[in-house]
Amino acid sequence: MSRKYNIFIYHHTHWDREWWATMQDFRIRLVELIDELLDTLDSDPEFRCFLLDGQTIVLKDYLEIRPENEQKLVRYIRENRIQCGPWYILPDEFLVSGEAHIRNLWLGHQVSERLGYDNLDVGYIPDTFGHISQMPQILQGFGIDNAMVWRGLGGPEETFKQEFLWEAPDGTQVFAYWFPDGYYVVDFLHFDNPQKTYDETFGRVRRSLERWTKRATTGNLLMPYGGDHRLIDKRLPRLIRAVNEDLKEFGEMRWATTKEFLTAVREEQPKLDVVRGELRRTGADLPHLLPGVLSSRIVLKQLNQIGQNALERYAEPMSALAWLHGRRYEASMLWKAWELLVQNHPHDSICGCSIDQVHREMLPRFAQSKQIADIVTEKSAQHINARIDTSDLPEGAMALVVHNPLSWKRSGIATVHVLRTLDIHPRTYVLLDAAGGEVPFQVKDAAVLKPMTDKWRYTEIAFEAKDVQGFGYRTYTLMKRETALDPKQLFVTTVQAAAKLKGSDAPADLRIGSNLLENGRLKVEVDADNGTLTITDKASGTIYGGLNAFEDGGDAGDTYNYGAPLMDQVLRTSGSPVRVHVSAEEAGYAKATLKVEVDWSLPKGLDETRRSRSSDYVACRLTSYVTLAAGSSRVDIRTEWNNEAGDHRLRALFPLGKTAAVSHAEGHFDVVERPVAIGDAGNGWPETTVLQLPQQGYVSVGGSGRGLTVASRGLPEFELLSDSRGTLAVTLLRAVGWLSREDTLVRVGGAGPETPVPDAQSYGPNAAEYSIVVHSGDWLEDRSYVQAHEYLTPLYGTLTDVHEGALPKDDGLIELIGEHTLLLSACKKAEASDSLILRFWNVAKRPTEAVVKLKRKPAGVCYANLREQPLSGGEIDIAEDGSFFVRAGAAAIVTLAVELQR
Structure with a gap:
């Protein structure tokens, strides 16, 4: 042995709040654990310290049951005998948004601040199923310059x-430690068992340490002692002494903290390799990545996207705008909504890989979070509406106010709900813009439960709102016509020739015909034989065919891994016998929807051997509502079906029309490029190569004259197929019946208990929402990401009455000027000051800048970190007109603190 090693052992538990048992089941175990820990710390000064995982929610869960122990618990944290944090919960990184990660760290900070101790500044994320590319930048934004990781990377011990150093796409680095054998090490478990040999006790510890030396860059080794829901080991002081006696010539083990180990390694200043970007690798000697969680229980992902959008895109910015107009900023309510939502973000929760009861208990948290967000949004919008001067409206008129929760001027379809006490129809009512021009609109009955009212019967008014300013609004007037229009008139424009008043008029560019929708930009045709769509881009003449075909294959995996059965049978609606029926679901001047019904048959499940699909078939009707709006350059689709089949995967297919080498998918403050080709299928590996990939909102392929972007609401899994057509496959459903199984072909061993989870089969009604954007180049040059975000964040339509006010009918807070590549991800009031927080990120891998012009001249603007603390030297000059430059490096996250007169 050329040197003696310093062996740092840290005692810990990895606490999954809910997983193979419910939250309350695990909480009882947690209370018993911390009770015993406190008693042991009281009685044994040699029991040095214990890590309560990297999350602070364990403190909250414990103190709700043992509030009398708060003072003692906090004292031991201050004395560094208990460590926890910095997270509120340990999240899955790929399935929640970048802003959700920031709020998670904020919530962790709030717990420590409330209890009066300093949070652990270690980026402890040992068991997430891979790591996002921008995590180094997020951690550094909270003053955390290190990370401890496991899944998603590794390699031969000679080279890895x-x-x-882990580097984000913007160049931000953190010092990172990778667990060679994972965080779950219990080498002392059998030390007091007389039946165990030296080789099974001391020898096992020695072998682990010797193996780790080949990967160490210094004379320091780290031994985790603990694991999932492991309790404390009161024998540890004695066991460490015994092990040290055995390891005299090798090194010395000492009880330490993770921070002490990281500090010791850094003090030796080793030469470190740089690992860049996201960590999602599989290989011959890598830990399981467990990528099937991207599509397990899709409904959870959909509810999460709805909840995140409700907070990030509506409640927070609308509350901030209302605050600028004198309303109280509802910070406590918003944080409560975030807390409920983030409690669903642990990697065993949002991943869908827990027992059924756990996921049933997630649903009320999703619902309650969104209830708060919706109410805050509506109250904020009405506060602004009440200050708009509508006093010049005629008697009996209504003001329809359309709010834009995005940071750029946009046009699009707005919907407003009016109580069904008035007979509102384009024949008897007219909608006018601020200049007095008539705006075509359409109506339909709607049954919705809106916040703060017990009414549910409404008339939905839909129309194209044009040029609504960034973080602003535009007001329209709805009033009775002096003379009703001809009762024979049809308020639709047809493709085929039509008689006068029967579809011949064209007040907008939208037309509908047999199996056809068309506007000034797109023509959408439905194939009557298989139900697929053909979209023609009128500007370029490019035709995209075979869109929205469906593929269904067997799944003999579990909630952790997709695994095709040994003898799979993959069916496609573009090649299988199907029956197609197309009808006009909605037709009007603003938007039109075709209802495309595809009747199909699918195997009922797997056969008894689980090696093949069943020879029994069940009916499956896929109903796609295909919508094209006036002036729109995208096609929106909602597909519904009643799932009666088990153990299968259903995907929607979108061929580019030529081979594609790479995909670009929005991630977390990053658009990630990934190749289609795989170098090694992974034969003989612990886990085979992963073809399915994550996305946060959209994925795009294209270049050299053809481009295709698919945006989706809560469908985080896609695959770019290695076919001649560059086909994107977006997973709509993955139905399995087991938490974990040992017999899947794609993974060695289990990933959890072998427990049946029938809810994960997703029987019954299902739905998926997505949108197709065609363009002539790649996603960046054609800015297809703008269309994707407009799809994900519809305009917010509201109703107000006639009143005086100080605000104009058309207003906006922000304008970004220049050929920039900035996207705004957060608009909120600062936590500790009266500043407005604006957070941007650069979608491009090159620097960018823009002139920011706000409605009011700021008193001051500065760059801040993610904790909203001003950066040294970060003051920004403000021009006479109130505008200022914001600059961002490649893939950089930029947070601005703006002082505004309220």
Whole structure:
């Protein structure tokens, strides 16, 4: 042995709040654990310290049951005998948004601030199923310059070391430690068992340490002692002494903290390799990535996207705008909504890989979070509406106010709900813009439960709102016509020739015909034989065919891994016998929807051997509502079906029309490029190569004259197929019946208990929403991401009455000027000051800048970190007209603190 090693052992538990048992079941175990820990710390000064995982929610869960122990618990944290944090919960990184990660760290900070201790500044994320590319930048934004990771990377011990520099796409680095054998090490478990040999006790510890030396960059080794829901081991002081006696010539083990180990390694200043970007690797000697969680229980992902959008895109910015107009900023309510939502973000929760009861208990948290967000949004919008001067409206008129929760001027379809006490129809009512021009609109009955009212019967008014300013609004007037229009008139424009008043008029560019929708930009045709769509881009003449075909294959995996059965049978609606029926679901001047019904048959499940699909078939009707709006350059689709089949995967297919080498998918403050080709299928590996990939909102392929972007609401899994057509496959459903199974072909061993989870089969009604954007180049040059975000964040339509006010009918807070590549991800009031927080990120891998012009001249603007603390030297000059430059490096996250006169 050329050197003696310093062996740092940290005692810990990895606490899944809910997983193979419910939250309350695990909480009882947690209370018993912390009770015993406190008693042991009281009685044994040699029991040095214990890590309560990297999350603070364990403190909250414990103190709700044992509030009398708060003072003692906090004292031991201050004395560094208990460590926890910095997270509120340990999240899955790929299935929640970038802003959700920031709020998670904020919530962790709030717990420590409330209890009066300093949070642990270690980026402890040992068991997430891979790591996002921008995590180094997020951690550094909270003053955390390190990370401890496991899944998603590794390699031969000769070349891959346990310490490295992890670099985000913007160049931000953190010092990172990789667990060579994972965080779950219990080598002392059998030490007091007389039946165990030296080789099974001391020898096992020695072998682990010797193995780790080959990956160490310094003379320091780290031994985790603990694991999932592991309790404390009161024998540890004695056991460490016994092990040290055995390891005299090798090194010395000492009880330490993770921070002490990281500090010791850094003090030796080793030369470290740089690992860049996201960590999602599989390989011959890598830990399981468990990528099937991207599509397990899709409904959870959909509810999460709805909840995140409700907070990030509506409640927070609308509350901030109302605050600028004198309303109280509802910070406590918003944080409560975030807390409920983030409690669903642990990697065993949002991943859908827990028992059924756990996921049933997630649904009320999703619902309650969104209830708060919706109410805050509506109250904020009405506060602004009440200050708009509508006093010049005629008697009996209504003001329809359309709010834009995005940071750029946009046009699009707005919907407003009016109580069904008035007979509102284009024949008897007219809608006018601020200049007095008539705006075509359409109506339909709607049954919705809106916040703060017990009414549910409404008339939905839909129309194209044009040029609504960034973080602003535009007001329209709805009033009775002096003379009703001809009762024979049809308020639709037809493709085929039509008689006068029967579809011949064209007040907008939208037309509908047999199996056809068309506007000034797109022509959408439905194939009557298989139900697929053909979209023609009128500007370029490019035709995209075979869109929205469906593929269904067997799944003999579990909630952790998709695994095709040994003898799979993959069916496609573009090649299988199907029956198609197309009808006009909605037709009007603003938007039109075709209802495309595809009747199909699918195998009922797997056969008894689980090696093949069943020879029994069940009916499956896929109903796609295909919508094209006036002036729109995208096609929106909602597909519904009643799932009666088990153990299968259903995907929607979108061929580009030529081969594609790479995909670009929005991630977390990053658009990630990934190749289609795979170098090694992974034969013989612990887990085979992963073809399915994550996305946060949209994925795009294209270049050299053809481009295709698919945006989706809560469908985080896609695959770019290695076919000649560059086909994107977006997973709509993955139905399985087991938490974990040992017999899947794609993974060695289990990933959890072998427990049946029938709810994960997703029987019954299902739905998926997505949108197709065609363009002539790649996603960046054609800015297809703008269309994707407009789809994900519809305009917010409201209703107000006639009143005086100080605000004009058309207003906006922000304008970004220049050929920039900035997207705004957050608009909120600062936590500790009266500043407005604006957070941007650069979608491009090159620097960018823009002139920001606000409605009011700021008193001051500065760059801040993610904790909203001003950066040294970060003051920004403000021009006479109130505008200022914001600059962002490649893939950089930029947070601005803006002082505004309220």
